[in-house]
Amino acid sequence: MASMIEGFRNAELCSKLVRQILKEATGSYRFMEVCGSHTMAIARFGIKSLLPENIELVSGPGCPVCVTPQCEIDALFEIAEKGAVIVTFGDMMRVPGSKGVSLQKMKSEGADVRIVFSPLDTIKIAAETDKEVVFVGIGFETTAPAVASLALTAKKAGIKNISITPYSKTMPEVLGLLLSDENLKINGFICPGHVTAVTGLSLYEPVVSAGMSAVVTGFEPVDILTSILEMVRQTNNGEFKAVNSYSRVVADEGNAKARSVIDEVYYKKGCWWRGIGYIEDSGLAFRDEYAEYDAFKKFDVSLQGDDEIEGCSCGEVLKGYIKPSSCSLFGTACTPESPVGPCMVSSEGACAALYKYS
Amino acid sequence: MCLGFPGQIVELEDIMATVDIAGTKREVSIMILPDEVVLGDWVMVHAGMAIAKMDPEEAQKTLQVLQEFADGLDD
Ligand code: SF4
Numbered sequence: 001m002a003s004m005i006e007g008f009r010n011a012e013l014c015s016k017l018v019r020q021i022l023k024e025a026t027g028s029y030r031f032m033e034v035c036g037s038h039t040m041a042i043a044r045f046g047i048k049s050l051l052p053e054n055i056e057l058v059s060g061p062g063c064p065v066c067v068t069p070q071c072e073i074d075a076l077f078e079i080a081e082k083g084a085v086i087v088t089f090g091d092m093m094r095v096p097g098s099k100g101v102s103l104q105k106m107k108s109e110g111a112d113v114r115i116v117f118s119p120l121d122t123i124k125i126a127a128e129t130d131k132e133v134v135f136v137g138i139g140f141e142t143t144a145p146a147v148a149s150l151a152l153t154a155k156k157a158g159i160k161n162i163s164i165t166p167y168s169k170t171m172p173e174v175l176g177l178l179l180s181d182e183n184l185k186i187n188g189f190i191c192p193g194h195v196t197a198v199t200g201l202s203l204y205e206p207v208v209s210a211g212m213s214a215v216v217t218g219f220e221p222v223d224i225l226t227s228i229l230e231m232v233r234q235t236n237n238g239e240f241k242a243v244n245s246y247s248r249v250v251a252d253e254g255n256a257k258a259r260s261v262i263d264e265v266y267y268k269k270g271c272w273w274r275g276i277g278y279i280e281d282s283g284l285a286f287r288d289e290y291a292e293y294d295a296f297k298k299f300d301v302s303l304q305g306d307d308e309i310e311g312c313s314c315g316e317v318l319k320g321y322i323k324p325s326s327c328s329l330f331g332t333a334c335t336p337e338s339p340v341g342p343c344m345v346s347s348e349g350a351c352a353a354l355y356k357y358s
Numbered sequence: 359m360c361l362g363f364p365g366q367i368v369e370l371e372d373i374m375a376t377v378d379i380a381g382t383k384r385e386v387s388i389m390i391l392p393d394e395v396v397l398g399d400w401v402m403v404h405a406g407m408a409i410a411k412m413d414p415e416e417a418q419k420t421l422q423v424l425q426e427f428a429d430g431l432d433d
Contacts, residue, residue, distance in 0.1 A: 004417045005364075016428040037361055089405070118406015120387055139405070142362070145390050146405035194362045197402065197410040219362075226424060248417035249362075249402050249410050251392075258390040258409060348361075 004248075008220030017225040018050045025232045028054040030185055032320050034175070035192030036063035036348025037219055043357040045221045055228065058320040059353075061174055062192065064139045065091050065346035066318060067273045068167050070098050070309075075301040076165055077101050079134055082299060085112040087122045088136040095345050119150040119164075126154075126162045134295045137164040142194040144168045144284055145258035148265035151286070151293045163295035166285055169271065171195055172203055173282035179210045184320055188213035188231035190224065193246045200254025204242040214242040216250055265290050274342060275315030312341035317350050324351040331355060363403045364412060367395055377403060 007013075033039055039059045042048065048057055061067050077097045080086050086103060093104040093115065107113040114125060119135055126133040137147040147168060154162045171192070178184060189207055196203060196216045204214035213234035215227040226245050234240050244250055262284065271283025286294045296303065312334070313327040324330050324343065334340035336352050343349035347356075365377030365384065373389040386403050388395060393411040395401065401408035 004414060004421070007417070007421045013424060013428055016431055017424075020431055116406075117384065118386070120406055142409065143405045145409065146387075146407040149387065149389060149407065194402065194404060194409065222421075222424065245420070248413050248420060251410070255390065255392050255409060257392045261390055 005220065008218065008222040010222060014050075014221050014225055017222065017229055021055070021225065021229050021232060022052055024229070024236065025052060025055055027236065028056075029187045029232060029235055030056045030058060031188045031190055031228065031231055032058050032060045032178070032184075032186050033190040033192075034060040034062040034171070035190075035195065036066075036346065036353075037194070038062065038190055038192065038224070039350055039353045040348055041219045041221075042224060043353040045224070046357070047221065047224055050225075051228070055232070057190075058186075058323070059317070059350035060178060060189075060320050061273060061276060061318045063343070063346050063348040063350070064143070064167070064169060065095060066314065066342040066349045067169065067276065068138060068342070069272045069274045071303045072165070072167060072272075074098055075296060075299075075303055076103075076134075076136060077106065078301050079165075079295060079299045080106050080111050080113070082132075084132040084134045084299070085114065085125060085129060086134055086136065087114045087116055087119075087125055089138070090115045091346050091348070092136050092138065094339070095342065096339065119146045120153060122150055122162055123153060123157070123159065126159055129161070131161065132298070133162050134299075135162065135164045136167070138167040140169055140171055140192075140195055141198040141262070142192075144170075144266070145198065145255075145261045148261045151265045151290050152261065154293065155290065160292075163293050163298045164286075165295045166283070168266065168284040169273070170268065170282055170284060171199065172206070173279045174273065174276070175203070176206060177276070177279055178319070179206060179212070181319065186212055186320070187235045188215065188240075190227050190231075191216040191242075193218050193250060196244075196246070196254065197250045198255050198258045201242050201244055201250075201252045202254075208240045208242055211238075211240055213240050215245055216243065217245045218249065273318075275318045309341055314341040314343045314351075317343050324354045325358075327351070361404075362409075364400055365403050365408075367397055367399050367401060370395070370397060375401075375408065377401060377408070379403065
């Protein structure tokens with residue numbers, strides 16, 4: 001498999017694909033990626049520089065950190081201030097609160113913050129302390145099964161000092177919102193490979209019915225270029241279908257076991273997306289049987305505040321209206337070292353990806 | 359947290375597996391993996407969980423189709 005990865009980075013194959021795209025792309029096209037890892041891969045491999053001007057790639061709301069509302073992020077700091085041990089993925093460390101704090105800063109000032117690879121590592125941490133241990137449960141369908149497994153495992157073992165911030169979000173509803181957005185003239189979606197590994201291809205039926213292409217693909221240059229060629233062809237023919245170009249990882253039907261773990265712990269509930277607004281059924285909330293694992297309930301946090309950051313255009317960036325470089329703060333007041341908006345904070349954010357590789 | 363890592367299974371015990379991810383050994387849960395796995399299999403790992411079994415044959419097939427397609431293009 002390792003040598004296989006080389007195959008998907010093959011320079012000659014890439015240049016042939018690019019040449020074919022140039023030949024077939026006779027119209028104008030706008031494609032959106034809705035996965036932070038695609039945003040990073042496109043920036044890292046310089047894909048945009050290989051494409052002609054009539055093919056525009058825009059980033060959508062694919063970074064979970066970027067779309068989590070400020071008041072919910074602030075709630076995490078409120079919990080940390082109450083003395084809880086915070087367990088998190090590394091991406092969350094630098095995310096600023098509205099009062100300028102971050103987990104990184106709190107840790108340097110003595111708060112107990114642990115970075116883990118897996119939500120399940122929280123079990124071990126909780127066993128070694130009497131303190132409350134809070135896992136930062138952020139992510140889409142790909143991460144939600146892992147976070148749900150933590151609640152499942154904790155409940156089975158009767159562990160009481162664990163709770164989870166209910167940040168998980170799901171893709172179909174935000175995709176639906178993008179489809180109905182008349183300002184956004186998209187011809188196709190580069191679909192998130194690993195989200196689809198869980199949801200399956202059926203996630204994209206509405207995309208196809210709306211007259212756009214949907215290609216599920218991996219994260220290597222050959223993968224991305226193949227998906228672009230496929231979308232150009234579908235747009236040219238006016239015949240749209242969901243295609244799985246990532247069959248080495250994604251089964252068309254997704255992962256039913258992962259979905260059932262999500263269903264066991266969560267139900268779908270409306271929630272706020274930063275920069276985008278409230279979307280019905282787009283979040284995952286704990287079922288009554290798992291309510292004791294909801295950190296916001298356990299710590300009785302206030303979820304109030306304003307999401308607007310002056311001068312930050314993250315909302316427009318997340319909806320694909322503008323490119324990060326069109327934000328007046330990009331690269332000047334807002335850099336990865338001192339981020340103003342969430343899209344610059346997370347390495348998967350559109351602004352951070354563009355900054356790093358431009 | 360959305361990054362996925364391909365890893366090869368080097369140890370298996372019940373619902374846990376040790377996988378080799380680019381030379382680093384990690385303990386991952388295979389609790390939500392839909393397919394049976396054996397030592398040597400490749401899995402896609404997300405947030406400490408194997409979410410899908412990877413299929414080297416499919417990878418080979420995809421590359422082959424692409425290569426044939428590319429070879430058929432006139433330069
Ligand atoms: S550059 Fe900074 S301020 Fe501007 S949209 Fe991106 S994150 Fe927000």
